[in-house]
Amino acid sequence: MPPELRALLEGPVLEVAPRLLGATLRHGDVAVRLTEVEAYDGANDPGSHAHRGLTPRNSVMFGPAGHLYVYFTYGMHHCCNVVCGPEGTASAVLLRAGEVVDGLETARQRRPRSRDRDLARGPARLCQTLDLDLGHNGARLDVPPLTLEPGPAPEAVSSGPRVGLRLASDRAWRFWLPEEPTVSQYRSAAPLPRRRTGR
DNA sequence: CCCGTGATTCTCT
DNA sequence: GAGAATCACGGGC
Numbered sequence: 001m002p003p004e005l006r007a008l009l010e011g012p013v014l015e016v017a018p019r020l021l022g023a024t025l026r027h028g029d030v031a032v033r034l035t036e037v038e039a040y041d042g043a044n045d046p047g048s049h050a051h052r053g054l055t056p057r058n059s060v061m062f063g064p065a066g067h068l069y070v071y072f073t074y075g076m077h078h079c080c081n082v083v084c085g086p087e088g089t090a091s092a093v094l095l096r097a098g099e100v101v102d103g104l105e106t107a108r109q110r111r112p113r114s115r116d117r118d119l120a121r122g123p124a125r126l127c128q129t130l131d132l133d134l135g136h137n138g139a140r141l142d143v144p145p146l147t148l149e150p151g152p153a154p155e156a157v158s159s160g161p162r163v164g165l166r167l168a169s170d171r172a173w174r175f176w177l178p179e180e181p182t183v184s185q186y187r188s189a190a191p192l193p194r195r196r197t198g199r
Numbered sequence: 200c201c202c203g204t205g206a207t208t209c210t211c212t
Numbered sequence: 213g214a215g216a217a218t219c220a221c222g223g224g225c
C-alpha cells in the first residue's frame with residue numbers, strides 16, 4: 001500500500017471515517033469526492049455486518065486495510081465500504097455520498113434520470129455511478145482503475161446517528177461535510193413493526 | 200407514505 | 213435442508 005493511502009487509513013475507525021471526507025474515490029473515468037461516510041467498528045459494533053463474526057459475505061472486512069468491501073442488499077442495491085484498521089479488527093467505513101468530480105458524462109449515462117447532485121447521493125447511487133458491484137468486493141484501492149486518494153483536510157465535519165440502523169442508534173458515527181448538497185437525505189430506521197393492510 | 204427484490208444468516212429439523 | 217426474518221436502499225405517489 002502506498003504511504004499516502006496507508007496514512008489515510010491508519011488509526012481507529014472513528015478517526016479514519018471523518019478523515020475520508022474530501023478524499024477521492026476513482027474507478028476508471030469517473031471520480032467522486034466523498035462528502036458523507038459512516039464508521040463501522042467490527043465485532044464491537046452491533047450495527048456492523050461483522051458483529052456476529054466471520055461469514056462468507058463479510059470476510060473481506062476481516063482482511064487487511066485498503067480494500068473495498070461491497071455487499072448487495074434489498075435485492076437490488078450495492079453498497080461499498082473501505083476496509084481499515086489492523087487485520088482482524090473488521091472495521092470499515094461505508095461510503096454514503098459524494099460529488100462527481102470527473103467523468104460527469106459517463107456518470108450521467110449511468111444514472112440518466114438523476115440531477116447531477118444526486119448522482120452519488122446515497123450509498124447505492126454512489127456504487128451505481130462508479131460502476132461498483134460484487135465483482136469489486138475485496139478489490140485493492142491502490143491499483144488503477146480503482147484508487148482512493150486523500151484530499152485537503154476538511155474545514156468542518158458534522159456528525160450524527162447512522163442511517164437506517166435499528167441497533168446502536170445512540171452512536172453518532174455518521175460524518176458529513178456541512179453545507180454540501182450531495183449529502184444523502186436522512187432516513188431513520190423504521191421503528192414501528194410492519195403492519196399488514198386489510199384484515 | 201409504500202413497496203420491490205433477492206442474498207444472507209439464523210433457527211429449527 | 214427448509215422456512216423465515218432481516219436488510220448500512222431508492223423510487224414513486
